[in-house]
Amino acid sequence: MDHQSVAQQVLADVGGVDNIQVGAHCATRLRLVLKDKEKINQQGLDNNENLKGTFENSGQYQIIVGPGDVNEVYKHMAAPGMKEVSKDEL
Structure with missing residues (x-):
């Protein structure tokens, strides 16, 4: 998997990053609170x-x-300025 492309x-x-209020991740999922x-x-x-799906x-x-990939994808998503919080704070 090319984590940056994903x-x-x-x-x-x-x-876009401007539509994300905050983001976090757990062991397998990206967790986002979106504006719109x-x-x-x-x-x-x-x-x-x-x-693997969305909900x-x-x-x-x-x-x-998925495990092992989510944290790498998340790092690349956070780089352009996505506001990050812990999954408990989310």
Whole structure:
């Protein structure tokens, strides 16, 4: 998996870094609080072979990346200025 490319595509499909209020990750999932859910390109996320699925839970938009990859994808997503918090703070 090209973690940087996956991160760039995820950012584009969730409406860009400016559409993310805060982000965190757990062992397998990216956990995002988005400003405008209408900006999500769900088809793009669904068609990304590197992702295992998406769902919404408790105001969080969660993207399943998988163990060992999620932390690397998250690092590349945070680099352009995504506000980061711990999953407990999220």
